Amino acid sequence: MSLIPHKPAADRGGPAQPLLIVGSLRKYFPIRGGLLGRGHGAVHAVDGVGFQLGKGEILGVVGESGCGKSTLARLLARLIEPDDGEVIFDGDGVGAADGIGVKELRRNLQLVFQDSFASLNPRMTVEDSVAFGPRIHGQSAADAIRVAHDMLARVGLEPSRFGGRYPHELSGGQRQRVNIARALVTRPRLVILDEAVSALDKSVQAQVLNLLLDLKEELNLTYIFISHDLNVVQYISDRVLVMYLGQVVEIGPVDCLYRDARHPYTRALLSAVPSMDPERRTRHSPLTGDPPNPVNPPPGCRFHQRCPHARTVCAAAVPKPVEVAPGHRAACFMANPASGYDSSPAEVGR
Amino acid sequence: MSVTALATSSAAPPVAATARSRGYWSGVGRRILRDPLTMGCAGVLLLIAAAAVLAPWILPVDPYKTSMLHRLAPMGSAGYLLGADELGRDMAARLIHGGRLSLMLGVLPVVFAFVIGGSIGILAGFAGGWLNMVLMRSLDVFYAFPSVLLAVAISGALGSGMSNSIIALTVVFVPQISRVAESVTTQVRSLDYVEAARMSGASAFTIIRAHVLGNVMGPIFVYATGLVSVSLILGSGLSFLGLGVKPPEPEWGLMLTTLRSAIYVNPAVAALPGAMIFVTSMCFNLMADGIRSAMDTKA
Secondary structure, X not given: OOOOOOOOOOOOOOOOOOOEEEEEEEEEEEEEEOOXXXXXXXXXXXXXXXXXXXXXXXXEEEOOOOOOHHHHHHHHOOOOOOOEEEEEEOXXXXXXXXXXXXXXXXXXXXXXXXXXXXXXXXXXXXXHHHHHHHHHOOOOHXXXXXXXXXXXXXXXOOHHHHOOOOHHHOOHHHHHHHHHHHHHOOOOOEEEEEOOOOOOOHHHHHHHHHHHHXXXXXXXXXXXXXXXXXXXXXHHOOEEEEEEXXXXXXXXXXXXXXXXXXXXXXXXXXXXXXXXXHHHOOOOOOOOOOOOOOOOOOOOOOOOOOOOOOOHHHHHOOOOOEEEEOOEEEOOHHHOHHXXXXXXXXXXXX | OOHHHHHHHHHOXXXXXXXXXXXXXXHHHHHHHOXXXXXXXXXXXXXXXXXXXXXXXXXXXXXXXXXXXXXXXXOOEOOEOOOEOOOOOEHHHHHHHHHHHHHHHHHHHHHHHHHHHHHHHHHHHHHOHHHHHHHHHHHHHXXXXXXXXXXXXXXXXXXOOHHHHHHHHHHHHHHHHHHHHXXXXXXXHOOHHHHHHHHOOOOHHHHHHHHHHHHHHHHHHHHHHHHHHHHHHHHHHHHHOOOOOOOOOOOHHHHHHHHHHHOOXXXXXXXXXXXXXXXXXXXXXXXXXXXXXXXXXXX
């Protein structure tokens, strides 16, 4: 432990203050075309996403591909600038006048990407890649290598064996361990894992997941775990956030949400998970059609065109997320008794 | 980064020395050494370059000394191993001395264009957006002209002479190298490891130095190597047209012009400078191919 000369940034707000508060975050990507690159509409990648993240929590983010999960990760890391909305990191507004700057945010927040090969410089040895962050933060070359070796050992790679290797000489699981070491070496408090284990095969996936859980305890981390794999998300998360077409449709504690999903989309996602039991085989496709075009999202609830329970109100008004159980919120008229439409939170679809 | 050296010497146990794998470039070097064609071409080029540099010592004959008696002497005549040109100057001496100017015309414009065009392309590719647009579209103007015509026009405007030819050829090659540099940089820029470097708080300059340069230099270098033969031929072409090196300097392209009229009298001697241009540019091309394939292979 003492090998790490620089300490992680101090916890300022205490355990009760959320590490991250995200409010109505929005990013539209303009579609350029035509002679002078004039806009022809925009992809509504992330549209009004808001959630809170407690310290030491693991928040799973699920959704179909193209629903804005990765854009959300990049927005939170400020690799792309949001069009609107606010992000508050441990009480400080990111980019706000009296808040913290992007540079300060990135000291506290790191990303692990899906493609373990593309996220390592092919011309750099493993130890140089891991030592790059500490070097940037002003440590001497020898210190940076020492910290890098320490972190490599923590992720289960013997520094003397792996430190001098190049990425193409490692297996996918080993490369992803290097990426985790690279992300953790600057001692962030929040790590966003963007499909970090999706490209690994099942046995390696399990090892890396357990490694992540161990590191979280050891280093006091908070994770945002983005994945399309519902089993993995169920295994690792404390809470789960379900995204559809750039919006949060449901968020809640993992057990509650997996046991009693209220939003029809979440139900469809969960019933699409292949069952190991031949008696309970999924016989019909839970969802039909493709997600609507994010350039032209449908009015009202974005899911209404594919929703088996949709009524006229769904096309007319946008449902707000309401609390359906303690800490469990769903954005569906049918799940909200106060809406007057609550026909079937649980019965329909069973 | 220089961290590697420190790592093996101080922190890591002795095992590290053996476990440290060979780097990318040593692998490339090994593959080139095993490629007989590339090594052969490199040998020929080295021979030509050495002969050009050491010309006065290899063949202590004055390449400017004319002799009316020996005009267009055939190959193998006494004292004139490779014959003599239309003014009776020794062809062997002129060919060897000519290598100096011709190789300079081949290599220097490419070196200059590599530095200038490479910088512009990497900058444009990394910055993206409007800067990329402005830089690349401005350079595209040069594509409106065929490169030969452009070289002729520029050296025509600047006047003849060695340095003007080099400038003209540099201008011809800058847009081409920039375009290659821009396209590879654009690819590298969007890779996750560049994003990860941004996440660690590195400045744009540091990211270019540590993560981009090493990964884009290879393709740009290979492309530039292939341009040397083009430059050699264009440079000789300028001299041939009277826009490059002035007589009586020995330069292969210029020698080809002046011997043109003797082609019916002594075709073998008249073809010699052309053969030199051919062999040299061929060797550069084959060597570029060899380097390219040595760099393509994943170890």
